[in-house]
Amino acid sequence: MQTQILERMESEVRTYSRSFPVVFTKAQGARLTAEDGKQYIDFLAGAGTLNYGHNNPKIKQALLDYLASDGIVHGLDMWTEAKRDYLEALEEVILKPRGLDYKVHLPGPTGTNAVEAAIRLARVATGRHNIISFTNGFHGVTMGALATTGNRKFREATGGIPTQGAAFLPFDGYMGEAVDTLDYFEKLLGDNSSGLDLPAAVIVETVQGEGGINPAGLDWLKRLEKICREHQILLIVDDIQAGCGRTGKFFSFEHAGITPDIVTNSKSLSGYGLPFAHVLMRPELDKWKPGQYNGTFRGFSLAMVTAAAALRTYWSDDKLERDVQRKGRIVAERFQQLADYLGEKGITASERGRGLMRALDVGSGERADKITAEAFQRGLVIETSGHDGQAVKCLCPLTIGDEDLLEALDILEASVKAVF
Numbered sequence: 001m002q003t004q005i006l007e008r009m010e011s012e013v014r015t016y017s018r019s020f021p022v023v024f025t026k027a028q029g030a031r032l033t034a035e036d037g038k039q040y041i042d043f044l045a046g047a048g049t050l051n052y053g054h055n056n057p058k059i060k061q062a063l064l065d066y067l068a069s070d071g072i073v074h075g076l077d078m079w080t081e082a083k084r085d086y087l088e089a090l091e092e093v094i095l096k097p098r099g100l101d102y103k104v105h106l107p108g109p110t111g112t113n114a115v116e117a118a119i120r121l122a123r124v125a126t127g128r129h130n131i132i133s134f135t136n137g138f139h140g141v142t143m144g145a146l147a148t149t150g151n152r153k154f155r156e157a158t159g160g161i162p163t164q165g166a167a168f169l170p171f172d173g174y175m176g177e178a179v180d181t182l183d184y185f186e187k188l189l190g191d192n193s194s195g196l197d198l199p200a201a202v203i204v205e206t207v208q209g210e211g212g213i214n215p216a217g218l219d220w221l222k223r224l225e226k227i228c229r230e231h232q233i234l235l236i237v238d239d240i241q242a243g244c245g246r247t248g249k250f251f252s253f254e255h256a257g258i259t260p261d262i263v264t265n266s267k268s269l270s271g272y273g274l275p276f277a278h279v280l281m282r283p284e285l286d287k288w289k290p291g292q293y294n295g296t297f298r299g300f301s302l303a304m305v306t307a308a309a310a311l312r313t314y315w316s317d318d319k320l321e322r323d324v325q326r327k328g329r330i331v332a333e334r335f336q337q338l339a340d341y342l343g344e345k346g347i348t349a350s351e352r353g354r355g356l357m358r359a360l361d362v363g364s365g366e367r368a369d370k371i372t373a374e375a376f377q378r379g380l381v382i383e384t385s386g387h388d389g390q391a392v393k394c395l396c397p398l399t400i401g402d403e404d405l406l407e408a409l410d411i412l413e414a415s416v417k418a419v420f
């Protein structure tokens with residue numbers, strides 16, 4: 001495979017091509033094909049961007065039809081048929097059946113754009129500046145979003161310019177199982193001398209993705225919502241990675257029965273890997289003045305077309321939801337077996353997650369990298385996350401067939417057994 005130009009011209013900032021140094025040419029469903037014809041099962045799936053698989057035929061047809069009809073591709077934030085249809089699908093298929101009433105802000109097309117917009121809206125709507133974020137949280141890398149992102153690697157890349165406007169609290173489980181970290185938050189809020197400025201908002205991932213696939217307890221999330229309500233703090237759920245069905249419900253917060261004031265979605269929102277993001281907000285919070293949050297690519301029509309098709313195809317009934325929960329149990333069981341196997345070898349390992357957002361934590365990044373490198377040689381694209389990259393994670397397409405799923409889990413098992 002010819003890779004010289006890629007190595008010579010692309011900035012050192014590149015990441016995933018270091019783990020998977022081949023040139024990919026085609027992809028379908030849960031499978032990627034490299035230039036030499038070798039196939040890989042994709043357990044990374046665009047870090048949760050390809051929940052419906054690569055080039056999903058049902059979604060692709062909607063895109064092809066739209067292009068063939070000379071539909072509007074770029075229209076700034078003007079009204080288009082594609083936008084109207086997307087909003088209709090979102091309201092009919094997702095919001096109404098869940099009893100949710102949200103207005104929709106279409107910011108720029110990336111997740112970090114949505115987070116920037118969400119935290120600024122919280123500031124505009126409350127007149128306060130402080131945003132509470134949690135240890136191991138990941139919310140993107142533009143300056144505002146970065147202020148709420150824990151990982152030092154990203155934070156150091158500002159060249160010493162301090163990120164501002166956020167304070168970190170311990171996420172659920174951070175202090176060990178015996179400590180409810182929200183006791184600390186409540187104590188700070190009730191103490192005039194705690195040094196905590198009354199926050200505009202709390203931003204939280206119900207299952208931390210980049211932070212290591214850490215699920216917050218459902219009672220912890222309920223209590224977080226209650227504390228926010230009591231102190232008139234807005235609750236933002238960053239559902240960019242955990243949303244769009246990844247945990248077995250369309251919104252990850254449905255498991256906890258909570259209703260955030262603001263929600264961000266991106267990654268799998270377009271359903272096809274096209275860049276797309278939205279912010280959902282309670283209607284009363286829509287304090288934006290016209291054009292106050294700007295952008296040339298606000299609502300990318302092609303992504304709205306595929307997003308509407310994905311919602312109508314996969315969310316009009318509960319088939320996909322149930323299937324994600326079923327496959328999630330299969331992955332959990334196999335990961336637990338691997339954790340037990342590693343335990344017998346003297347390596348402390350554990351399994352965790354929700355739905356098809358799962359991890360096998362092997363305790364160190366070095367061990368996790370050995371496993372994922374071996375898996376890649378054997379035909380499985382799988383990545384790690386967490387503060388030390390210690391969690392081998394499953395983010396496979398939700399639509400993966402059972403055969404591919406079981407083959408991938410067999411490859412992972414063989415890889416673990418080959419290196420330990």
Ligand SMILES: *Cc1c(COP(=O)(O)O)cnc(C)c1O
Nearest residue numbers: 110111112138139140209240241
């Ligand atoms: C990926 C991610 C983001 C950032 O999205 P980008 O499109 O990479 O900017 C924000 N929050 C969460 C939870 C994410 O997983």
